[in-house]
Amino acid sequence: MSSRITVVCGHYGCGKTNLALNLAVEAASKGRRSVIVDMDIVNPYFRSSEYGPFLERHGVQLIAPVFANTTLDTPVLPPEIYSIFSMEDADVFIDAGGDDVGATALGRISRELEAAGYEMLYVVNRYRILSTKPEETLPLLREIEGASHLKATAVVNNSHLGVDTTQQTVLDAVGFAEESARLCGLPLLYSTIPDFAAGEEIPAGFKVVRRYVHFVWEDETDF
Numbered sequence: 424m425s426s427r428i429t430v431v432c433g434h435y436g437c438g439k440t441n442l443a444l445n446l447a448v449e450a451a452s453k454g455r456r457s458v459i460v461d462m463d464i465v466n467p468y469f470r471s472s473e474y475g476p477f478l479e480r481h482g483v484q485l486i487a488p489v490f491a492n493t494t495l496d497t498p499v500l501p502p503e504i505y506s507i508f509s510m511e512d513a514d515v516f517i518d519a520g521g522d523d524v525g526a527t528a529l530g531r532i533s534r535e536l537e538a539a540g541y542e543m544l545y546v547v548n549r550y551r552i553l554s555t556k557p558e559e560t561l562p563l564l565r566e567i568e569g570a571s572h573l574k575a576t577a578v579v580n581n582s583h584l585g586v587d588t589t590q591q592t593v594l595d596a597v598g599f600a601e602e603s604a605r606l607c608g609l610p611l612l613y614s615t616i617p618d619f620a621a622g623e624e625i626p627a628g629f630k631v632v633r634r635y636v637h638f639v640w641e642d643e644t645d646f
Contacts, residue, residue, distance in 0.1 A: 426540045426541050426542045427510075427511075427513065427514055427515060427540075428507065428515045428517065428536065428539055428540065428541040428542070429446065429514075429515070429516050429517065429541065429542045429543075429544060430517045430519055430529065430536070430541055430542070430543040430544065430571075430573065431443040431446070431516060431517065431518055431519060431543075431544050431546060432519040432525075432526055432529075432543060432544070432545055432546065432567050432571070432575070433521065433545055433546030433547065433548075433563075433567075433581075434521060434546075434547070434548070434551055434553065434554045434560075434563050435521035435551075436521070436548070436551050436552075437521075437546045437547060437548040437551050437554070437581055438546060438548055438581040438583060438615075438636070439518065439519070439521075439546040439581070440463065440518050440636055441581075441632065441634065441635055441636040442544070442546055442579065442581055442615065442632065443459060443516050443517075443518040444459070444474060444477075444478075444635040444636065445632045445633060445635065446516050447459040447478070447481075447483045447514075447516045448478075448481045448483060448633075448635070450483075450514040450516075451481055451482040451483050452481070455513070455514050456484075456510070456512050456513040456514065457482065457483045457484065457513065457514050457516070458483070458484045458485075458486060458507060458510060458513050458514070458515045458516070459478060459483055459484070459485055459486070459515075459516045459517075459518060460486045460504060460507060460515065460516070460517045460518065461485065461486065461487045461488060461518050462488070462500075462504075462517055462518060462519050462520060462525070462528045462529060463518055463519065463520040463521070463525055474635065474636075475487070477635065484513075486501060486503055486504055486506075486507070487501065488500070488501060500528060500531055500532070504532065505532070505535070508535050508538075508539050517529070519567075519571070523566035523567055523569065523570035526566075526567045526568075526570040526571040527570045527571070529570070529571035529572070529573060530570060530571050530572045530573075533571060533572035533573055536573060537573075541573070541576075542576045542577065543571075543573055543574065543575045543576050543577075544575070544576070544577055544578075544579045544612065545560075545564050545567070545575040545577070545578050545579070545607065545609065546578075546579045546581045547560050547578060547579070547580060547581065547582070547599075547600060547603050548581050548582050548583065549580075549582040549595075549596040549599040549600070550582055550583065550584055550592075550596070556599075557599055557602035557603040557605075557606055558606065560603040560606065560607065561603075561606045561607050564607055575607070575609055576609065577609055577610050577611070577612040578600065578603060578604040578607060578609050578610070578611050578612065579611075579612050579613060579614075579615065580593075580596060580597065580599075580600030580603075580611060580613070580614035580615065581614075581615045582595075582596030582599065582600065582614070583615070583617065586634075588616075588617050588619075588620045589620050590616060590620050590621065590622055592620070593614055593615070593616045593620070593629070594626070596614070597614060597628075600614060611628075613628055613629060613630045614628055614629050614630070615629070615630050615631075615632045616629050616630070616631055616632070617631075617632060617633070617634055618631050618632065618633050618634075619634070
């Protein structure tokens with residue numbers, strides 16, 4: 424990625440938060456200053472703010488919504504979010520909310536993002552309802568772009584079935600991802616594959632990721 428600010432967006436449940444966590448942890452592991460911004464005002468359960476201790480252990484700075492970790496989901500942007508535009512030495516990853524509703528908060532800082540330069544990854548998941556066909560992905564993207572006043576720069580294929588994902592699960596979705604990218608007029612950046620499903624040889628165009636996002640009955644210390 425050429426820009427230091429990366430926005431991760433996509434349909435509800437596509438796995439964008441897990442991807443954002445992976446990218447932020449990966450940057451920190453390389454000695455970079457890594458910052459993740461939680462702008463998911465829609466889903467109170469599967470968002471970056473829920474992983475504060477985990478991120479701290481991995482050397483990732485978290486900028487969270489004003490009402491993160493409470494029962495309120497009010498779209499109030501924390502003042503410190505604007506500090507990312509002066510972090511010239513940092514890799515910044517913005518975890519945007521699902522669909523156009525969640526992307527609306529991005530519109531509040533769209534001018535600043537345009538001025539600073541950004542990449543916006545549109546995450547698709549063939550196995551997620553309402554986005555199982557390539558032709559369904561374009562309308563969702565246009566809604567997100569319209570709400571955020573930003574344009575996606577690449578597609579990431581994050582097709583998976585949770586803990587039941589196999590390498591074949593991901594391979595079977597490559598054609599879907601390629602056609603989705605073509606319809607959206609964007610390059611397919613890569614396809615993700617969970618580390619537990621990856622074989623000894625990783626196919627070209629694939630990126631191995633870890634499963635950091637977990638359910639409420641799982642112990643965070645295991646991740």
